[in-house]
Amino acid sequence: MKAITANELKTRGVASIDAALKDQDEAFISVRGKDCYVVMDVETYNRLRVCELEAALYQARQEIADGKAVEESVEEHIERIKKL
Incomplete structure (x- = not known):
């Protein structure tokens, strides 16, 4: 599963989530190298x-x-x- 860094999310916003979910159903959001959250489409x-x-x-x-x-x-x- 692809991970989106918190910094990438901060700089690219929803575009980083869209890119991560392009080829998979969910993606991790990592904060300081640790997977903390999961995002997915509706x-x-x-x-x-x-x-x-x-x-x-x-x-x-x-x-x-x-x-x-x-x-x-x-x-x-x-x-x-x-x-x-």
Whole structure:
């Protein structure tokens, strides 16, 4: 994955991000030689977000299937949380 230095980003701005994302989906931004951030185009972000939501849905369904879910009213939920 290509890295954009903080200095390059400061001097070239968004053009440096555009160049880095021309041939790949994401790029690191490095600060003082250390990779600190990742930039990506919106399509890649949205795809990853959908994957994250699907994983959370899968996990919730698995917990329900395993009997780990609790069905209760809002009032019961608040009382249970207060006791923790």
